[in-house]
Amino acid sequence: MIYKISCGGGSIKGSIALPASKSISNRLLMINALSGDLVNINRLSEADDTITMKALLESKSKALDVRDAGTVMRFLTAYLATIPGEYSLAGTERMHERPIGILVDALRQLGAQIEYSGTEGFPPLKIIGGVLHGGELVIDGSVSSQFISALLLISPVISGPLSIEFSGKISSRPYILMTLKLLESLGINSKWKDNKIKIRPGKLTETSIDVEADWSAASYWYSMVALAKSADITLQGLTAQSIQGDSIVASIFGMLGVRTEFNESGAKLTKSGEVVDEFGFDFTDCPDLAPAIIVTSAALGVPGLFTGIESLKIKESDRINSLQKELGKIGVELDRISDRAIRTRINAMPVNSALSFETYKDHRLAMSLAPLCLLHENIEIDNPEVTSKSYPDFWDDLRSVGIEVAPSS
Template sequence: MIYRASHDSGSIRGAVSLPSSKSISNRLLIIKALSNSPVTISNLSKSDDTSILKELFASQNKALEAKDAGTVMRFLTAYLATRAGEYTLGGSERMCERPVGILVDALRQLGAKIEYAGAKGYPPLKITGSALHGGQLVLDGSVSSQFITALLLIAPVISGPLSIEFSGKISSRPYISMTLQLLNTFGIESLWKNNKIKIRPGHFRETSIDVEADWSAASYWYSMVALAKEAEITLTGLTGSSIQGDSIAASVFSLLGVRTTFTDSGAVLTKSNEVAHEIGFDFTDCPDLAPAIIVTSAALRVPGVFTGIESLKIKESNRITALQEELHKLDVELIEISEIAVRTKMNPEPTSPASVLGSHMDHRIAMSLAPLGLMHTSVDIKDPEVTSKSYPNFWNDLKSVGFEIRPVK
């Protein structure tokens, strides 16, 4: 399927109810499954990833499919290792290309019984649940934060304290902090000092919790405000006092002409028209913001140098390759200058895409390209339905602020 996105006036106004954070939701579902105390979760994400996790918890099957949900694959690998029974855990073709070897090796050091059903280091997995013990793990700090989170989430139910020491620079630090803060809400204490986290077994206390609005989803609205002729968008329920690292979007997009005002209703986004002549940013702590920020700066013809992008290559798509291919259609080059950095090079005048923009079956690529419909007569986006992975109502929300979204093939 292809959607054609266009906007007659190029000006947007309205209020949008963002989806709930799937990062928080998925962590809470694991905690609820591990807890012997009542856990009440309000405003749970309706994303595909969270729905998959809910369905798998409700399933009586021993053969489980994470489909294309990375958090589900990583979190369930650790969770199932603590549950009695024999399981197989697989996923989509792309999921089986995403490495899990570091997580499996770490779990094996804690006593887990996990074997590879296919290629070594990759799903699918054969997991025999057993009683795990604590221990001291040393992990490369650049590994996926989801590996670290998977280990931290099961730490309260294993025998003995768990220590995780990081070597090198730590990636996606805010996502690890989010996990520790959520565990603390449930009475599980931890200590993170310098490059080491220590966490002891404990009992989850009875808790009721509301899931925050999703800052990752907010980034696409920041992009729309930046690219619109005029704009005033209220993102209801979005707060500045968030446990999500992606809340830094408000600061980064201020360099691209977006002003954020927090009110009792949420975050109000307006145009400041103060756009930097160039931009540089390190995505180490917030890789999910990269597509929206890189595409927006390119559309505004603001040259950029972006670092901390190495994890983008093992997401739902290789997001570096995907962005290179799609930005090329806008006469923008995304040049890799090292393993961890890219820069943009462009003609000064915006160019309308001459061909269909590909989502690469990646929700964040699709959503980062949609705002371009405000700057051009229209943009055509292939496989638009992938946005349901994290933001099921994305296209309807665009319609609510005046976009015309129609299938063309």
């Protein structure tokens, strides 16, 4: 399927009920499963990843397919290692290209029995679940914070204290903090000092938790406001006090001309008219925000230097390669400086030309490219249904603010 997207007047206005955070939802689902249904989860995400997570946690099957859900693959690897039985865990072809060796090695040190069914260090996996013991782990924290969160989430049910020491730089630190805060809300305390986390097993307590609106999803609306001629968008349910690290998006887009005002309804976004001449940011703590911000700064004609992007190559697509190809269509060159840094160079940009964008089966690429309809008439987005992975109502929400979205004939 291909969608044709346009916004003739370049102006948008409306109030958007953002999806619930799938990051919080997936963690709560795993904690709930380990606790024996002690967590009452209000406003669970309806994203494909969360639906998959819930279905597999409730499944009686021994052969589990996570499809393209990276979080589910990593969390279930740890979860199944604690559940008696023999399981196979697989996914899509792309999932089998995404590394998991760091997590498997760590779980083996805690007593897990896990074998690779294909290429060493990658899914699919064969897991024989049982009792795991505590221990002291040293882990490279630069690859994926989800490896760390997976280990922390099973800490309440292993037989002994767990210590995780990080070697090198820590990627997506706020997501680890989110995991620790959710565990703390259920009675599991931890201590993070310098580069080491210590956490003890314990009894999870019954609680009720409301899932926050998703700040990652908000980034695409910030992009639309930045590129629109005029904008008045309210994002319902967002607050300045959030356990999501991606809430930093409000501050980042302040440099790209978007003003954020919090009120009882949520966050009101309008144009400030103040855009920096050059832009730079380190995405180590918030890599999921990188595509939307890189596309926005490029579309505004603002050259940028972006660091902390090394994890982008192991996402749903290699997002650096994908962005290189797609931004080239609007006259922007994306140069790799190193494995963790890229620079954008702005050339002559085609005005109001018809553009067709590939999404590479990557939900964040599709949603990051869609706002370009505010600058270019009749853009086309291939495979638009991929947005259901994290934001099922994305296209309907675009229609609600005056953007035309229709299948291409």
